[in-house]
Amino acid sequence: MKIVVTGKTGAADFECDPGEKILHAALRHGVELPYECATGTCGTCKAKLVSGRTDSQWPDAPGKKYLKTEADILTCQSVAHEDSALEVFALKAREATATPRACAGVLRDVRPLTHDVVAFEVDLDTPMDFDAGQFALLTVPGIAGARAYSMVNFERGARRLSFVVKKKPGGGVSEWLFGGGVEGTRLEIFGPVGHAIWQPGTAKHVLCIAGGSGIAGMMSVLAHACQAQHFAQWDGHVFFGVRGARDAFFFDELDEFRACFPARLSITIALSDEDVPDSLVAKYPGFAFARGFVHAVAGERMKDRFAGVRAYVAGPPPMVDASLRLLLREARLPPADIRYDKFS
Amino acid sequence: MGQYDRHVFVCTSGETCPTQGDVEKFVKILRDGARAAGRQQDVRVNKAGCFSQCGHGPMLVVYPEDVWYHGVQESDLKEILDSHIIGGMPVERLRYNPGKPGANKIEVEVKTPQAEKAAGPVWHRVGAAADIAVNGIKEVAANGTRVVVINTGRGFVAYEAMCPHEAIPLAEGVCDGSVLTCLEHMWQFDVKTGAPMGDAQEGLKGFPLKEEKGELYVAMA
Numbered sequence: 001m002k003i004v005v006t007g008k009t010g011a012a013d014f015e016c017d018p019g020e021k022i023l024h025a026a027l028r029h030g031v032e033l034p035y036e037c038a039t040g041t042c043g044t045c046k047a048k049l050v051s052g053r054t055d056s057q058w059p060d061a062p063g064k065k066y067l068k069t070e071a072d073i074l075t076c077q078s079v080a081h082e083d084s085a086l087e088v089f090a091l092k093a094r095e096a097t098a099t100p101r102a103c104a105g106v107l108r109d110v111r112p113l114t115h116d117v118v119a120f121e122v123d124l125d126t127p128m129d130f131d132a133g134q135f136a137l138l139t140v141p142g143i144a145g146a147r148a149y150s151m152v153n154f155e156r157g158a159r160r161l162s163f164v165v166k167k168k169p170g171g172g173v174s175e176w177l178f179g180g181g182v183e184g185t186r187l188e189i190f191g192p193v194g195h196a197i198w199q200p201g202t203a204k205h206v207l208c209i210a211g212g213s214g215i216a217g218m219m220s221v222l223a224h225a226c227q228a229q230h231f232a233q234w235d236g237h238v239f240f241g242v243r244g245a246r247d248a249f250f251f252d253e254l255d256e257f258r259a260c261f262p263a264r265l266s267i268t269i270a271l272s273d274e275d276v277p278d279s280l281v282a283k284y285p286g287f288a289f290a291r292g293f294v295h296a297v298a299g300e301r302m303k304d305r306f307a308g309v310r311a312y313v314a315g316p317p318p319m320v321d322a323s324l325r326l327l328l329r330e331a332r333l334p335p336a337d338i339r340y341d342k343f344s
Numbered sequence: 345m346g347q348y349d350r351h352v353f354v355c356t357s358g359e360t361c362p363t364q365g366d367v368e369k370f371v372k373i374l375r376d377g378a379r380a381a382g383r384q385q386d387v388r389v390n391k392a393g394c395f396s397q398c399g400h401g402p403m404l405v406v407y408p409e410d411v412w413y414h415g416v417q418e419s420d421l422k423e424i425l426d427s428h429i430i431g432g433m434p435v436e437r438l439r440y441n442p443g444k445p446g447a448n449k450i451e452v453e454v455k456t457p458q459a460e461k462a463a464g465p466v467w468h469r470v471g472a473a474a475d476i477a478v479n480g481i482k483e484v485a486a487n488g489t490r491v492v493v494i495n496t497g498r499g500f501v502a503y504e505a506m507c508p509h510e511a512i513p514l515a516e517g518v519c520d521g522s523v524l525t526c527l528e529h530m531w532q533f534d535v536k537t538g539a540p541m542g543d544a545q546e547g548l549k550g551f552p553l554k555e556e557k558g559e560l561y562v563a564m565a
Binding site: 008036042043044046065066068089090321324325328329332334335336338 | 372376479509510511512518519520523525527528529530532542543545
């Protein structure tokens with residue numbers, strides 16, 4: 001089926017397979033329809049159906065609250081039944097390196113990082129290129145709907161993708177992963193997607209503000225920036241918020257990044273629910289520690305140091321919201337230098 | 345019986361109802377409410393043209409009971425929805441009963457452009473200037489229209505209350521004195537002119553605003 005899309009900045013058309021999400025079809029053909037979460041919640045992929053016939057695969061998607069008329073659809077949840085025409089606000093050029101595609105992989109090496117965070121790997125059937133900070137949509141057989149997870153690792157032509165997941169009671173995929181005995185399962189994957197990317201040659205200091213499992217994409221950004229020797233020339237400020245010492249993970253990995261560029265790369269850990277234990281300070285002498293919410297700690301310690309910064313934000317929605325307010329109002333960063341994902 | 349358990353008509357294109365409340369939003373609230381109650385198959389909410397009762401709006405009619413509601417405010421919708429549309433019990437306090445059948449228009453301030461020019465704008469008090477801190481964004485109602493008033497630090501400005509992108513309340517956004525940002529998708533506007541910046545594809549509709557003796561007034565066309 002042929003889908004024609006018009007936006008204020010131009011028009012494009014692409015082929016959409018039966019049962020394929022319109023957004024996925026567009027992206028894999030290099031047509032950059034608007035999207036953020038790609039999983040039905042944020043509403044960014046809203047489009048107006050001008051002609052043709054489509055159906056939502058998830059009629060109760062939370063993102064529907066952004067739709068204004070009955071002609072509006074969420075392209076990330078909709079499939080086409082015939083040739084259709086859509087209107088969107090704007091089509092943009094893709095900034096990310098790789099064209100996303102559908103593929104498959106096998107779940108491997110599920111292991112706990114804390115009492116409520118697990119890491120897992122997916123061995124891909126075919127290698128994938130992605131930019132640091134991007135995410136992939138994973139679909140588990142028997143569980144409706146795709147979930148978005150940021151890649152933790154970074155490498156070109158990756159054969160294996162690394163992810164972390166926080167345990168969410170009632171979360172279908174999260175409970176399934178925590179249930180155990182799931183290694184070897186084949187997963188459907190669509191990716192890479194997401195705009196919260198870091199690319200070499202970005203002449204900016206890097207600021208990461210992460211809460212909990214939001215650190216995932218930052219690990220990829222730091223991995224690539226370290227490989228590219230970015231912190232030989234530019235500053236890196238990483239603020240990682242967790243509740244308490246028992247929620248700590250990836251500290252060893254962060255310390256390895258820091259040790260490569262101790263002059264310019266700093267790691268600050270914010271504990272929101274307890275005072276910083278001496279044992280933690282003793283174990284990570286290269287880190288700074290503070291008690292408080294991570295956005296507040298970042299705001300305090302970054303004061304007057306926001307010039308020339310590209311910021312990355314990920315974590316629980318209230319933390320992301322507070323961080324965006326900080327970065328817009330206090331730091332006065334332009335939106336192009338505030339990178340975040342709206343999934344969760 | 346008709347095709348639906350309840351069939352609701354909301355006047356959205358008459359001369360006065362749309363000026364007396366955000367009736368497009370009423371339709372959305374009622375539809376969302378029916379859906380949330382799992383009744384989207386049995387309840388139909390339609391946008392309607394003029395009922396020829398101008399001046400008594402915002403107005404809606406619910407069938408099969410043939411109950412007419414007048415002067416409906418957004419805050420009334422939940423009661424109409426829960427009690428009548430879902431529950432079958434009309435909301436008596438809002439029932440329209442003009443005492444005469446047929447058309448029943450009253451003259452309200454629907455002005456011709458000439459008359460308006462002669463009369464000048466109609467100013468509506470929207471609150472005290474002191475209630476809005478520098479860079480504060482406050483949503484107010486001016487003659488039933490939702491408006492945001494922003495203290496730019498060098499004066500106050502008034503714009504439509506919702507981001508033109510996804511209808512997100514701009515009062516939840518961020519102002520740094522020169523730029524207004526809707527946090528939902530980072531559309532930005534020049535706070536002094538409402539002009540679109542960056543990713544924004546549309547500007548904000550502005551309203552004249554004046555300050556007198558510490559009180560703010562917004563003019564509605």
